[in-house]
Amino acid sequence: MIDLLVRGGCVVTPAGVVKAGCDVAVDGGRIVALGRADQPARRTVDASSMLVLPGLVDAHVHLGCSSWDAVTPNDWYHGTAAAAVGGVTTVVDFATQTRGRLMMEAVDAWRSRADPDAVIDYGLHLSITDASSATLDEISRVVDYGIPTFKMFTIYRSHGIMLEDDQILEVCRRVHECGGLPGVHAENAPIAERNYARFAAKGLWQPHYHALAKPDYVEAEAINRVLFLARVASAPLYIYHLSTALGLELVRRARAAGQAVLAETCTHYLTLSADCLDRPDGVNYICSPPLRSVADQRALWQALSDGAVALVSTDEAGYNAADKARALGGPLEAIPNGLPGVELRLPVLYTQGVEGGRLSLERFVELNCTNPARVCGLYPRKGVIAPGSDADLIVIDPGRRVRLGADTQHMPVDWCAYDGLEVAGYPQYTVARGQVIVDDYVFCGARGRGEFVPGRLDWSGLSSLGLTDPRKADGPAA
Numbered sequence: 281m282i283d284l285l286v287r288g289g290c291v292v293t294p295a296g297v298v299k300a301g302c303d304v305a306v307d308g309g310r311i312v313a314l315g316r317a318d319q320p321a322r323r324t325v326d327a328s329s330m331l332v333l334p335g336l337v338d339a340h341v342h343l344g345c346s347s348w349d350a351v352t353p354n355d356w357y358h359g360t361a362a363a364a365v366g367g368v369t370t371v372v373d374f375a376t377q378t379r380g381r382l383m384m385e386a387v388d389a390w391r392s393r394a395d396p397d398a399v400i401d402y403g404l405h406l407s408i409t410d411a412s413s414a415t416l417d418e419i420s421r422v423v424d425y426g427i428p429t430f431k432m433f434t435i436y437r438s439h440g441i442m443l444e445d446d447q448i449l450e451v452c453r454r455v456h457e458c459g460g461l462p463g464v465h466a467e468n469a470p471i472a473e474r475n476y477a478r479f480a481a482k483g484l485w486q487p488h489y490h491a492l493a494k495p496d497y498v499e500a501e502a503i504n505r506v507l508f509l510a511r512v513a514s515a516p517l518y519i520y521h522l523s524t525a526l527g528l529e530l531v532r533r534a535r536a537a538g539q540a541v542l543a544e545t546c547t548h549y550l551t552l553s554a555d556c557l558d559r560p561d562g563v564n565y566i567c568s569p570p571l572r573s574v575a576d577q578r579a580l581w582q583a584l585s586d587g588a589v590a591l592v593s594t595d596e597a598g599y600n601a602a603d604k605a606r607a608l609g610g611p612l613e614a615i616p617n618g619l620p621g622v623e624l625r626l627p628v629l630y631t632q633g634v635e636g637g638r639l640s641l642e643r644f645v646e647l648n649c650t651n652p653a654r655v656c657g658l659y660p661r662k663g664v665i666a667p668g669s670d671a672d673l674i675v676i677d678p679g680r681r682v683r684l685g686a687d688t689q690h691m692p693v694d695w696c697a698y699d700g701l702e703v704a705g706y707p708q709y710t711v712a713r714g715q716v717i718v719d720d721y722v723f724c725g726a727r728g729r730g731e732f733v734p735g736r737l738d739w740s741g742l743s744s745l746g747l748t749d750p751r752k753a754d755g756p757a758a
């Protein structure tokens with residue numbers, strides 16, 4: 281007797297879509313068989329006329345985020361519970377180093393908040409905020425611990441997390457030597473700071489000016505610079521939340537020249553534009569990089585289908601409207617940045633991508649499940665329906681539609697970035713390590729059942745994303 285049989289669905293596997301009538305057999309938290317499995321099971325979920333996909337992996341979330349003197353309501357419990365309702369079975373957050381302190385202190389702090397509360401499994405990136413010799417020496421320990429991905433900020437000077445160019449070069453070198461993957465939040469700080477000061481001097485506090493303070497070249501210049509530094513270091517590079525056609529062009533050029541770089545974009549850069557900032561609730565839509573033009577959106581969708589962008593995440597950091605509004609009328613940099621979205625990537629992108637004819641179901645799974653798992657070193661345990669992998673999967677009735685709003689979403693945030701949008705794709709069942717944690721659309725997972733999953737990068741697997749290990753591509757490192 282096995283634990284669970286998901287019977288007769290249309291299953292997306294690494295080999296493609298198994299059209300219909302495919303069973304997924306689950307036992308001991310793992311997938312044990314695919315195809316026709318006539319085993320008796322303790323629980324059977326009827327998936328006939330349903331889609332069965334891997335649970336989504338969100339490679340970029342900030343849960344219980346407390347920058348800007350406010351805390352996001354999506355803490356580790358509520359955020360991961362809402363994520364599960366939205367079909368997400370793994371999130372990857374950012375342990376952020378306090379400058380001058382050990383990185384492992386940040387890891388311990390993040391784990392002590394996540395472990396008691398996480399409903400789904402999680403991994404971590406490390407946001408690295410200095411390049412002292414102590415920090416550089418600690419990188420190998422962090423990689424060995426199971427955190428192979430490091431994020432550097434080229435902006436947020438006043439938050440004490442920005443790195444200078446020499447530090448970025450050093451970190452790229454050392455992370456690469458240790459077998460990790462350096463990454464960047466790319467925005468040019470001096471230009472943005474000058475623009476903010478210019479608008480402040482004229483009393484231009486409206487959200488509209490947030491996008492004008494950080495036009496597309498602010499992102500593209502920083503991408504260009506860090507691409508060059510990574511090249512000098514012979515290091516691969518992960519570009520977080522790419523938002524512009526101009527930045528994308530640089531990524532394309534670097535990839536065409538053989539540089540090991542991959543890019544992520546987010547749900548909101550594909551589906552919302554800077555016009556949102558001009559709405560009465562425009563302050564809610566302040567995030568960094570800012571929302572862009574419809575032409576940028578079009579370029580990003582194209583990049584999703586042709587492979588220039590490898591994954592989609594949410595950059596979940598949803599502050600309540602009240603916290604955003606409180607900062608209105610003062611400096612634009614003081615307004616909490618970020619959008620709530622960890623629950624909504626699946627329905628929004630399924631609807632606009634798969635139903636909208638822009639993405640095949642297979643490509644949707646690569647972008648939202650498989651590739652995020654690869655980039656975070658969680659594949660093949662996560663991100664795929666295959667024997668031996670964790671039984672993280674979702675069952676979707678593609679005909680069921682929901683109108684999104686603050687009242688229909690499960691995230692305890694008091695506004696919805698997609699208010700009024702009609703979507704399909706919410707899963708009827710979410711299975712995480714073999715447990716049904718969303719049962720007929722109702723969340724029933726236990727607080728704290730989620731576990732930390734150590735990440736180990738598999739460079740041969742990453743080569744399918746154009747991220748060949750430069751040590752091998754270039755021969756012996758200089």
Ligand SMILES: [Zn+2]
Pocket residue numbers: 340341342595
């Ligand atoms: Zn982020």
